[in-house]
Amino acid sequence: MTGELEGPAPEERPTPEGKRNSQGIRVDPEVEAEREPRRTVISALVEHEPGVLSDVSGLFSRRQFNIESLTVGPTEDEERARMTIVVEEPDPGIEQVEKQLRKLVPVISVRELPSDAMRRELALIKVNATRPDQVAAVADMYDAKSVDASPETATVEITGSRQKIDAAIESFGQFGIREISRTGPTALARGTEDTAASAQTAEQTSRHQPTQTQTTSDDD
Amino acid sequence: MSERAAPVTHHEAQDSESTDVDADSSPDAELETDATPVTTGAESVVRALENAGVEYAFGVQGGAIMPVYDVLYGSEITHVTMAHEQGAAHAADAYGVVAGEPGVCLATSGPGATNLVTGIADADMDSDPMLALTGQVPTEFVGNDAFQETDTTGVTKPVTKDNTFSTDADAVGDDVGEAFALASTGRPGPTLVDLPKDVTNGETDREPGEPRTPDTYEVQEAADPEIVRAAARRIEEAKKPVMLVGGGVIKGDATEEVREFAIEHEIPVVTTMPGLGAFPEDHELSMEMAGMHGTGYANMAITHCDTLIGVGTRFDDRLTGGIETFAPEAEVIHVDIDPAEISKNIHAEYPLVGDAATVVSQLAEEVDSSPQATKWRAQCQQWKSDYSMAYEAPEDEPVKPQFVVEAIDEATSDRAIVTTGVGQHQMWACQYWTFTEPRTWVSSHGLGAMGYGLPAAIGARLAADDDQEVICFDGDGSFLMTIQELAVAVRENMDITVAVLNNEYIGMVRQWQDAFFEGRHAASEYGWCPEFDKLAEAFGARGFRIDDYDDVAETIEAALAYDGPSVIDVHIDPREDVYPMVPSGGDNGQFALTEDQL
Numbered sequence: 001m002t003g004e005l006e007g008p009a010p011e012e013r014p015t016p017e018g019k020r021n022s023q024g025i026r027v028d029p030e031v032e033a034e035r036e037p038r039r040t041v042i043s044a045l046v047e048h049e050p051g052v053l054s055d056v057s058g059l060f061s062r063r064q065f066n067i068e069s070l071t072v073g074p075t076e077d078e079e080r081a082r083m084t085i086v087v088e089e090p091d092p093g094i095e096q097v098e099k100q101l102r103k104l105v106p107v108i109s110v111r112e113l114p115s116d117a118m119r120r121e122l123a124l125i126k127v128n129a130t131r132p133d134q135v136a137a138v139a140d141m142y143d144a145k146s147v148d149a150s151p152e153t154a155t156v157e158i159t160g161s162r163q164k165i166d167a168a169i170e171s172f173g174q175f176g177i178r179e180i181s182r183t184g185p186t187a188l189a190r191g192t193e194d195t196a197a198s199a200q201t202a203e204q205t206s207r208h209q210p211t212q213t214q215t216t217s218d219d220d
Numbered sequence: 221m222s223e224r225a226a227p228v229t230h231h232e233a234q235d236s237e238s239t240d241v242d243a244d245s246s247p248d249a250e251l252e253t254d255a256t257p258v259t260t261g262a263e264s265v266v267r268a269l270e271n272a273g274v275e276y277a278f279g280v281q282g283g284a285i286m287p288v289y290d291v292l293y294g295s296e297i298t299h300v301t302m303a304h305e306q307g308a309a310h311a312a313d314a315y316g317v318v319a320g321e322p323g324v325c326l327a328t329s330g331p332g333a334t335n336l337v338t339g340i341a342d343a344d345m346d347s348d349p350m351l352a353l354t355g356q357v358p359t360e361f362v363g364n365d366a367f368q369e370t371d372t373t374g375v376t377k378p379v380t381k382d383n384t385f386s387t388d389a390d391a392v393g394d395d396v397g398e399a400f401a402l403a404s405t406g407r408p409g410p411t412l413v414d415l416p417k418d419v420t421n422g423e424t425d426r427e428p429g430e431p432r433t434p435d436t437y438e439v440q441e442a443a444d445p446e447i448v449r450a451a452a453r454r455i456e457e458a459k460k461p462v463m464l465v466g467g468g469v470i471k472g473d474a475t476e477e478v479r480e481f482a483i484e485h486e487i488p489v490v491t492t493m494p495g496l497g498a499f500p501e502d503h504e505l506s507m508e509m510a511g512m513h514g515t516g517y518a519n520m521a522i523t524h525c526d527t528l529i530g531v532g533t534r535f536d537d538r539l540t541g542g543i544e545t546f547a548p549e550a551e552v553i554h555v556d557i558d559p560a561e562i563s564k565n566i567h568a569e570y571p572l573v574g575d576a577a578t579v580v581s582q583l584a585e586e587v588d589s590s591p592q593a594t595k596w597r598a599q600c601q602q603w604k605s606d607y608s609m610a611y612e613a614p615e616d617e618p619v620k621p622q623f624v625v626e627a628i629d630e631a632t633s634d635r636a637i638v639t640t641g642v643g644q645h646q647m648w649a650c651q652y653w654t655f656t657e658p659r660t661w662v663s664s665h666g667l668g669a670m671g672y673g674l675p676a677a678i679g680a681r682l683a684a685d686d687d688q689e690v691i692c693f694d695g696d697g698s699f700l701m702t703i704q705e706l707a708v709a710v711r712e713n714m715d716i717t718v719a720v721l722n723n724e725y726i727g728m729v730r731q732w733q734d735a736f737f738e739g740r741h742a743a744s745e746y747g748w749c750p751e752f753d754k755l756a757e758a759f760g761a762r763g764f765r766i767d768d769y770d771d772v773a774e775t776i777e778a779a780l781a782y783d784g785p786s787v788i789d790v791h792i793d794p795r796e797d798v799y800p801m802v803p804s805g806g807d808n809g810q811f812a813l814t815e816d817q818l
């Protein structure tokens with residue numbers, strides 16, 4: 001080996017006292033706290049065109065964002081679709097998710113929804129129909145609708161919060177669950193607040209405060 | 221922090237060109253290319269390129285792209301046929317770096333498109349403006365695994381700023397115009413339009429408009445004035461300020477603003493690797509490049525500063541080393557046009573989203589008094605002498621690569637352009653060439669793609685002024701990856717000089733093996749290398765060879781004097797290593813000057 005240089009060796013050099021955590025934030029070396037992950041809902045308004053879903057899912061896998069669910073569907077404007085994405089990340093990660101989504105050209109606006117936003121999931125639960133009356137009673141308890149019945153099976157549809165659906169599935173368990181299909185949540189902001197509308201509005205409301213609208217459901 | 225977005229000013233969409241000219245002219249009259257109404261998708265594609273002011277395109281022919289080539293044939297755009305599509309992409313990329321306008325490359329479907337991918341990924345990592353146009357099998361075959369069908373938009377999605385699968389002959393011209401505009405608006409990057417053959421062959425009379433970005437695409441030009449004010453106060457109070465200047469300063473044409481600001485307030489300047497040339501390295505305030513193979517003094521300055529003004533940098537890991545020890549005492553002011561870069565790797569106390577030139581001007585306006593940093597500047601100068609980059613070059617030993625870099629630097633003008641491959645030679649070029657002008661350093665930074673140097677020199681040559689020399693420092697390994705492009709340089713009689721810093725090693729890998737793998741040279745020793753000077757001659761270029769110091773000055777002079785492509789095979793000290801070095805994830809302040817310090 002040649003090419004070595006002269007100068008004070010590493011141990012002869014002054015070293016600074018400070019330190020950053022792995023998120024690049026300067027920290028007190030004694031405390032060294034890192035932000036914990038939290039689960040949140042991000043809503044994105046996107047161009048309704050082929051490829052957007054793969055753009056978004058590709059982004060999540062490429063950047064190793066921790067995504068729990070993603071639902072997508074049309075909106076009142078036929079050229080636009082809305083995606084509702086549940087992520088679990090520490091705060092700097094959530095901010096990155098929003099910023100990286102915004103960078104995708106077909107993504108129009110992005111917003112983290114306030115915790116009081118309306119969120120609904122849908123589940124189809126197919127159980128054994130040996131005790132149809134009891135199935136109906138449990139369905140009643142959870143506001144579930146019967147959508148199919150055969151001599152051997154009963155299928156109910158239930159919407160609500162994740163917790164409600166989890167609880168329902170547990171109750172239906174007694175009949176013997178044959179199959180379940182669940183969606184992730186779809187969500188809207190409450191009242192007059194825009195969920196994720198034009199880029200302008202979304203930017204202005206991106207540092208949102210939960211609104212004072214009355215919560216009118218048992219679900220959240 | 222405010223993230224309000226101000227809309228970009230894009231060119232007003234212009235109506236399609238008047239057809240009057242055409243109507244007046246008799247069939248025998250000379251056809252004004254750009255006044256002929258378009259009749260096919262392919263004509264619309266080429267018209268869009270002409271509207272965008274494209275002068276050159278780089279590519280390779282093939283079935284699915286033939287309709288576009290057929291129209292290019294009669295257009296004013298000069299097409300350079302490259303030996304390999306990777307070469308086409310790198311040439312277009314380098315053209316974009318030097319010209320500041322998207323470079324254009326073309327390829328056919330399937331293998332043509334996949335061969336482009338390395339070059340596209342390179343442009344993506346380095347935020348270089350580039351437009352790739354790929355042929356595709358006719359729409360009716362798409363999805364059927366047709367001959368030379370590859371899901372090009374799928375393959376390139378993660379490595380493009382945006383890509384589009386064109387489906388409509390009426391819209392294809394505007395798709396191309398939009399992709400061109402997107403490539404250079406805001407944070408630049410590569411865009412791609414995939415062109416099915418039935419779309420380019422399809423009939424249309426739709427004239428594409430001027431290239432413009434979609435209405436929903438917004439770029440913030442000026443930073444939040446409140447944060448600018450707060451940052452200005454911080455700068456005024458700084459005791460140990462440093463400016464960290466990245467490639468965004470060059471891409472954003474902000475070098476004047478940055479130079480004025482740093483000099484006015486006497487703030488030491490460190491650059492990233494893509495930032496080379498943004499600030500004159502012969503200026504007293506320059507600490508040169510920081511990071512893995514940056515200078516000791518740059519890394520000391522970064523490590524000990526109390527205020528870090530980062531402009532147009534993404535705080536890449538080769539710059540920061542371990543995050544925990546990166547500028548651990550510094551409050552960070554981060555100027556970037558891409559909001560997603562702010563606080564991605566390093567938390568910014570003062571996030572300033574906007575165009576580099578605009579935001580630095582905002583800062584210049586707000587900062588009322590220079591930081592009181594006399595002691596700090598003296599410390600920086602002290603580090604410059606403590607950790608000098610001086611090397612020994614005993615006359616009776618093999619030639620030192622550093623010496624060759626310096627000799628060529630001296631023999632060329634300040635505006636000479638340097639391109640490189642990837643490896644040790646690239647680092648020596650960074651360290652020992654004195655960069656003073658923006659857009660003179662053209663390298664594969666983020667992707668680190670061996671083989672970049674020669675095709676990049678070809679692209680740079682076409683974008684450069686005639687009086688700018690184009691020098692490619694290559695490695696023996698890197699050169700072999702794209703050497704076939706010499707045929708292009710000869711055919712087009714391009715005045716470029718390739719200096720192969722030949723150590724007959726995959727040198728950078730050999731250095732790491734010596735340091736971290738107990739000297740086991742697994743697949744890093746060639747044992748045999750072609751004679752590059754003779755190979756050059758076989759291609760029709762001029763070949764030279766340097767074996768010892770006596771040959772250096774004369775050979776360089778002869779190679780530079782030759783008006784056409786020349787290759788100097790420089791047999792350097794094969795054992796030479798690159799120092800200083802911060803190992804991956806290491807502490808910048810603890811850079812090693814020798815192998816046993818690693």
Ligand SMILES: Cc1ncc(C[n+]2csc(CCOP(=O)(O)OP(=O)(O)O)c2C)c(N)n1
Binds near residue numbers: 642643696726727
């Ligand atoms: C396409 C590609 N393949 C592999 C590598 C890994 N790599 C990095 S440097 C290097 C050695 C390059 O050898 P050479 O071009 O001779 O340069 P030297 O380090 O000897 O100056 C290799 C193999 C790379 N950067 N790019």
Ligand SMILES: [Mg+2]
Binds near residue numbers: 643696697724727
């Ligand atoms: Mg080598």
